Ligand code: HEC
Ligand code: HEC
Ligand code: HEC
Ligand code: HEC
């Protein structure tokens with residue numbers, strides 16, 4: 001009986017099967033890449049603001065502490081953005097005639113708050129809390145990057161679930177002593193693994209199982 005398929009079709013079918021599989025793998029890789037890309041997550045995008053407020057000047061050059069403006073970061077879920085009054089503590093005298101500061105003076109005169117546009121925002125169905133992180137040894141820099149070098153704040157983290165969970169699985173490399181929470185450019189010591197484990201005990205950090213359960217962040 002004549003063969004319906006010539007033997008060479010075996011090779012062709014193998015190539016097409018493996019080729020197809022490879023194609024699928026590449027496609028998935030590509031989609032995951034896009035899903036995590038800055039383009040999709042809005043990372044590194046500069047947000048326009050009513051005033052060109054520079055963290056580089058105020059924090060990097062003038063050394064003003066984060067808590068001077070973000071007053072509730074240690075005590076509540078929200079870090080908080082400063083009211084106009086906080087700016088006027090200095091700018092009623094300093095650069096009092098600067099045209100760049102006119103919107104601040106206008107807001108102070110009229111009592112209308114400045115509307116700052118958000119740079120970071122997690123979805124409504126996600127629970128996030130600043131005070132717990134700050135009090136358990138996670139520095140601002142671990143999530144917000146070198147804010148002291150940013151003329152305008154950019155978001156350096158994706159804020160995707162994967163990003164949160166990666167740290168919750170193993171926070172040890174990121175744990176700092178309380179004295180370094182607000183420090184920018186902190187270098188972990190050479191024995192960070194050991195120091196981190198010590199801090200984890202001190203802060204009573206629960207095992208990964210407990211802080212990666214869905215109800216930690218979806219309540
Ligand atoms: C002199 C006041 C001042 C100081 C000091 C200051 N900030 Fe800010 N910060 C602001 C203002 C005003 C905004 C809102 C405008 C903006 O986003 O740039 C802001 C915004 C931010 C944002 C983005 C908020 C958002 O919309 O998601 C982050 C993150 C931030 N600050 C971190 C820090 C850190 C970390 C420090 C200390 C190293 C610090 N800030 C010190 C005034 C200050
Ligand atoms: C603790 C004092 C202090 C506070 C509070 C403060 N600033 Fe400043 N600001 C300064 C100093 C000092 C400079 C000069 C910075 C430099 O060039 O290094 C400055 C510069 C500026 C400039 C640039 C002015 C120019 O003409 O170049 C702007 C804009 C500004 N601040 C906005 C703000 C806003 C908005 C707030 C409130 C969220 C604020 N500042 C709070 C001390 C302060
Ligand atoms: C574990 C990561 C993490 C750490 C540590 C952290 N932040 Fe944030 N920050 C976030 C996230 C996530 C948001 C967005 C929160 C939201 O949408 O409710 C945010 C938002 C903010 C905002 C916008 C206003 C607000 O309250 O939502 C400011 C300002 C801010 N952070 C400042 C700080 C400062 C200052 C520190 C250090 C003392 C700090 N953050 C530490 C993750 C972090
Ligand atoms: C760099 C590390 C790090 C990142 C990033 C991080 N976390 Fe955390 N988170 C911690 C640590 C450490 C704790 C303290 C755990 C404990 O107390 O056992 C914590 C605690 C929490 C808690 C409190 C849990 C409870 O039951 O009291 C919530 C909620 C939380 N994180 C949400 C988030 C969300 C949402 C994100 C992402 C937007 C995030 N975290 C990103 C390190 C991190």
Ligand code: HEC
Nearest residue numbers: 122123126159160161164165168211212213214216217218
């Ligand atoms: C450490 C915090 C954290 C934990 C734990 C966590 N999630 Fe999430 N989850 C997030 C954040 C943050 C987002 C928002 C992602 C975004 O906006 O891209 C999210 C988004 C989601 C979404 C929306 C789809 C998506 O991926 O964007 C689903 C569904 C979800 N989570 C399910 C779960 C389940 C199921 C678990 C338990 C296995 C879980 N999450 C545990 C932080 C967490």
